Amino acid sequence: MIVADRKPLAEILTLVRHAGRILLVGCQECVTVCLAGGEREVAELSLILRLARAQGRAQVDGPLEVITATVHRQCDDEFLAPLADQVANVDCVVSMSCGVGVQHMAAYFPHTWVVPALNTRFAGATIKQGLWEERCSLCGDCQLYRTGGICPITRCAKSLLNGPCGGSQEGHCEISADIPCAWQQIYDHLRTMGKLELIEEIVCVKDWSRARDGGLRRSVREDVS
Amino acid sequence: MNRLQGVLAAGGFAVTAEIGPPKGADPTRLRRYAERLRECTDAQNLTDNQTAIVRLSSLAACVHVLAAGGEPVLQVTCRDRNRIAIQSDLLGAYSLGVQNVLCLSGDHQSFGNHPTAKNVYDIDSIQLLGMVRRMRDEGCFLCGEEMKAPPRFFIGAAANPFADPLEFRAKRLAKKIAAGADFIQTQAVFDLERFRTWMAMVRDIGLDEQTAILAGVIPPKSARALRFMAQVPGMAVPKELLRRMESASDQQEEGKRICSELMEELRSVPGVRGLHIMAVMWEDVVPELVERAGLLPRPWQAASFSGRETG
Ligand code: SF4
Ligand code: SF4
Numbered sequence: 095m096i097v098a099d100r101k102p103l104a105e106i107l108t109l110v111r112h113a114g115r116i117l118l119v120g121c122q123e124c125v126t127v128c129l130a131g132g133e134r135e136v137a138e139l140s141l142i143l144r145l146a147r148a149q150g151r152a153q154v155d156g157p158l159e160v161i162t163a164t165v166h167r168q169c170d171d172e173f174l175a176p177l178a179d180q181v182a183n184v185d186c187v188v189s190m191s192c193g194v195g196v197q198h199m200a201a202y203f204p205h206t207w208v209v210p211a212l213n214t215r216f217a218g219a220t221i222k223q224g225l226w227e228e229r230c231s232l233c234g235d236c237q238l239y240r241t242g243g244i245c246p247i248t249r250c251a252k253s254l255l256n257g258p259c260g261g262s263q264e265g266h267c268e269i270s271a272d273i274p275c276a277w278q279q280i281y282d283h284l285r286t287m288g289k290l291e292l293i294e295e296i297v298c299v300k301d302w303s304r305a306r307d308g309g310l311r312r313s314v315r316e317d318v319s
Numbered sequence: 320m321n322r323l324q325g326v327l328a329a330g331g332f333a334v335t336a337e338i339g340p341p342k343g344a345d346p347t348r349l350r351r352y353a354e355r356l357r358e359c360t361d362a363q364n365l366t367d368n369q370t371a372i373v374r375l376s377s378l379a380a381c382v383h384v385l386a387a388g389g390e391p392v393l394q395v396t397c398r399d400r401n402r403i404a405i406q407s408d409l410l411g412a413y414s415l416g417v418q419n420v421l422c423l424s425g426d427h428q429s430f431g432n433h434p435t436a437k438n439v440y441d442i443d444s445i446q447l448l449g450m451v452r453r454m455r456d457e458g459c460f461l462c463g464e465e466m467k468a469p470p471r472f473f474i475g476a477a478a479n480p481f482a483d484p485l486e487f488r489a490k491r492l493a494k495k496i497a498a499g500a501d502f503i504q505t506q507a508v509f510d511l512e513r514f515r516t517w518m519a520m521v522r523d524i525g526l527d528e529q530t531a532i533l534a535g536v537i538p539p540k541s542a543r544a545l546r547f548m549a550q551v552p553g554m555a556v557p558k559e560l561l562r563r564m565e566s567a568s569d570q571q572e573e574g575k576r577i578c579s580e581l582m583e584e585l586r587s588v589p590g591v592r593g594l595h596i597m598a599v600m601w602e603d604v605v606p607e608l609v610e611r612a613g614l615l616p617r618p619w620q621a622a623s624f625s626g627r628e629t630g
Contacts, residue, residue, distance in 0.1 A: 253440045254424060259424045
C-alpha cells in the first residue's frame with residue numbers, strides 16, 4: 095500500500111490561509127490503513143483547523159468552515175463524481191489521500207484549487223501496530239527473484255545490486271544503527287534457503303528506463319481498453 | 320610510466336598513499352603533499368568527496384598531482400554520478416594523464432555536509448569495475464558502442480575485511496576481481512586477527528593470485544582520532560589499541576609506532592602485495608612511515624626499472 099503521513103499543521107494552515115470554506119476529503123484505501131487520511135483523521139484535522147483559525151493561531155483572520163467527506167477511493171473518477179456539489183461551494187479542496195488521489199482530484203475538478211494535507215512517503219507494509227516500512231521503489235523490473243524476496247533497490251540505502259557495501263556491520267546499515275542492512279538480510283535469508291550462489295553471480299547494470307527515470311510510465315492493456 | 324602497475328608486475332611490494340583534496344579551491348597544500356609523497360609512494364589516491372563532504376574534485380586533484388610529478392589514482396564513487404557522467408570523467412581523466420582508477424560505492428550522503436542531497440547509485444561499484452574494464456579491454460562504452468582511443472586504466476577496487484557478513488567478504492572480493500579489479504586497497508587494518516582470518520579465506524579460493532592486495536593502514540594522530548575511527552561504520556579498532564594510545568605520553572609518536580608495527584605485521588601476511596597508507600589530515604607523516612618500514616627507495620627509482628607503459 096501507499097504510506098503517507100500528515101503534513102505539519104502550520105503548513106496546512108498556510109495552504110488554506112486564503113480560504114474561508116474548504117472541503118476536506120479523506121480516502122478509504124491505503125491512507126486509512128496507515129492512519130493518515132481515513133475518516134477518523136479527516137474529522138480530527140477538521141477540528142484542529144477550525145480551532146486554530148478560531149483562536150487566531152493561523153496568522154489569518156476569520157473562522158474556517160470545513161466540510162468533510164471520505165470517499166472510497168480518490169484515484170477513481172467514479173468516487174469523485176458525487177463530490178461535485180460540495181466542491182462547487184468551497185474556496186479550496188484539501189485532499190487527505192496520497193499524491194495520486196490529490197492529482198486525480200485536481201484533474202477531475204479543474205476549476206478548483208486542490209492542495210495536499212499529507213506527505214506521500216512510500217510503497218510499504220505494516221510491520222507492526224503503528225510502524226510502516228518501505229518495501230518497493232516501483233522500479234518496473236522486479237529483482238526479488240534474485241534476493242529471496244528482499245528488495246535491495248528499496249531497502250539498501252545505496253540500491254546496490256551485488257552485495258553489501260563496506261559499511262555493513264553487525265547487521266545494520268552504515269547510515270544508522272536503527273536500520274537493518276538489506277544485504278545482511280538477503281544473505282541470511284539466502285543461506286537459510288540454501289541459495290547463496292544467487293549472490294555470487296554478478297548482476298549487470300540495471301535498466302532504469304523502466305523506472306521513473308524513463309519518463310512518465312503507462313500501463314496499457316489493449317484487451318480491456 | 321605507470322609506477323604502481325610496474326612495481327606490482329615486477330613482483331615488488333607496492334606502497335600507495337591517500338591524499339584528501341582540500342575543502343576549497345586552493346591547491347597549494349595538495350601540491351605540497353603530492354611533492355612529498357611522490358618520492359616515497361608508487362601512487363597517490365585522490366578521494367572522491369569522501370564521507371560525502373564536498374571537496375575539490377578527485378579528477379582536478381589528480382591533475383595537480385600529475386603536475387607535481389606524482390602518480391594519481393582517481394577515486395570514483397557511484398554516489399554522485401550516473402553511468403554517463405562517470406564514463407565521461409574517465410575519458411577526461413585518462414586524456415589528462417591519469418592511469419589508475421579506484422572504483423567505489425561511496426559513503427552515503429547522510430554522513431556528509433549535504434545530507435539532504437539526492438543520491439545517484441545508477442550503477443554499483445562492481446558494475447563500475449565492469450564498465451571500466453569494458454572500456455579498456457573491449458574499447459566500447461557500457462551501451463556497447465565502440466569508442467576511439469579507449470582509456471587503458473589500471474583498475475582498482477576496495478575491500479573491507481571488517482564489514483559483515485564476514486563469510487561473504489571473500490566472495491565479494493571474487494566478484495570484484497571477476498568484474499575487473501587488477502588491484503585492491505583494503506579498509507584500514509587495526510584488527511590484525513580479523514584481517515588474517517579474511518586473508519586466509521581469500522587465499523583459500525586463490526584470490527590473492529588473481530589480484531594484487533594492498534593492505535590499508537591509518538596512522539592515528541591522537542587517541543581522540545582513533546576513538547573517532549572506532550565509531551566509523553566498517554572500521555574495527557581493538558580496545559587494547561585505544562588504551563595504548565590513551566596512556567601514551569606522546570600520542571603522535573605512539574600513533575606512528577602503532578602504524579609501523581601494523582605495517583610490519585601486514586607485510587608478513589601471505590598474499591599481501593603492498594600497503595596503502597591513509598594518513599587523513601596527516602599526510603606529512605607518510606615519508607617517515609615508509610622510511611621506518613625500510614621500503615625506500617621505491618623500486619622505480621632504480622635506473623634499471625622498466626615500469627610497463629599502459630598509455
Ligand atoms: S525490485 Fe523493483 S519492483 Fe521489485 S520490489 Fe524492488 S523496487 Fe519494487
Ligand atoms: S550497509 Fe547494507 S543496506 Fe546500507 S548501504 Fe551498505 S549494503 Fe546497503
